[in-house]
Amino acid sequence: MKSEKSKEILKFPKATFERLKQYHALLTQLEIEQKQRYILSEEIAEMLKITPEQVRKDFSYLKTSGKPKVGYNISELLAELDELFGIKANDNIIIVGAGNLGSALANYKGFQNIGARVVAIFDKDQEKVGKMVGELMVLPLKDIPRVVRRFHVRTVAICVPEDAAQQVADLLVAYGIKAIWNFSTRILDVPNDVIVQNEDITRGLLSIKHMLAESEKRKYENSEV
Amino acid sequence: MKSEKSKEILKFPKATFERLKQYHALLTQLEIEQKQRYILSEEIAEMLKITPEQVRKDFSYLKTSGKPKVGYNISELLAELDELFGIKANDNIIIVGAGNLGSALANYKGFQNIGARVVAIFDKDQEKVGKMVGELMVLPLKDIPRVVRRFHVRTVAICVPEDAAQQVADLLVAYGIKAIWNFSTRILDVPNDVIVQNEDITRGLLSIKHMLAESEKRKYENSEV
DNA sequence: AGAATAACGTGATATTATTCACAACATACT
């Protein structure tokens, strides 16, 4: 029974995919800690502030299954998620904009843990070209096509000032880039077949501000009633 | 009619809130460009890759309304969103961890646009304490309570290495911090009344990897059939 | 070994979010 599950391409709801990334982060840290070999849906739920039913439902889309009274095998689950996210297969990426944020990304050692490697960083500013950022030398924009071809780069992190973001995106699209990791706060206009992942950090603060305002309001209401 | 809408606290679906942040970013850039005074739901939808109906439904939760054949007044809509996110009211925030990412955040000029100001940056490393990061001098951790009290800090950005993130969070909770902006990849364990906003950048790359794999698959399938 | 227990897996149900469909209405045109 359930023979389709073996080789079938796993399909799951979008909402589940978002949580799979969280489970992956959590399981990674549990694997590092080595404190336990199994984990209950209840425990995962508590850490991620969701319900155990949600956790079990999400895992029901995976091959890995849990044992009653014991829980899920951390290594097994993590291995399946690693596989699902394609972490074993390395992706070469490049960064455009060697400023504060671009340099931080270039120095970041954690990309290898998720199957990515920064192979080059570019800047328009002649002052910066030739300087080292971590282990990479800053290259001029004209070298982008060469590096993209040589290293089969599909993904680019855009770390340039707001008002340059769109023109850099246009350039990258012209160079055949498949995915843009957009760290600017701008909404980019690109063809539909180009993937855009917005990483506008400031939006997180807007959420915090809103939640703080909500909790203030609740406190006020409680003291009123 | 609809008298409740005037002073009533606006309530909207969580999914709508997420999009309101996108509308805010988009309208901000349109306001800067000054190319047009009005925008149609159709245009917004195209830029954000959603449907015009979705845009109108979302805006139906706001006080601002559009005009048939003309669209929404950009300034008016942006003003309402600014108000809703509490952008006029400044929030003082601090950063813990003056490394690559913490320094990038400390140097970031855009926080004032969303009603936030970085008032201090802290590090455990004695080598870093006393050094300047942008216009701020790096302070030792013991100064956190004083700064938090003096500047009414409710929000802290955690930019320390993975394995220090939880202990820093514990410290901050003990100091009465209300919201944690977590830039580490770790899932933090904090009391329920403390807000945690995870800004794990690496998750964005996992999404990109997944979407790239999907689009590769589609291409393959199309050439097959 | 058999019974009791606690957690999993999942179909059924409830909730939330999106899309549809169309009346209402501002503008442009004749």
Added chain:
DNA sequence: AGTATGTTGTGAATAATATCACGTTATTCT
């Protein structure tokens, strides 16, 4: 002024997601 047009605003219908409820099963206890 009256008519045509195109877009808004929103209930109703549909779709997606989360929760519930409970049968199943691995483990522990007697």
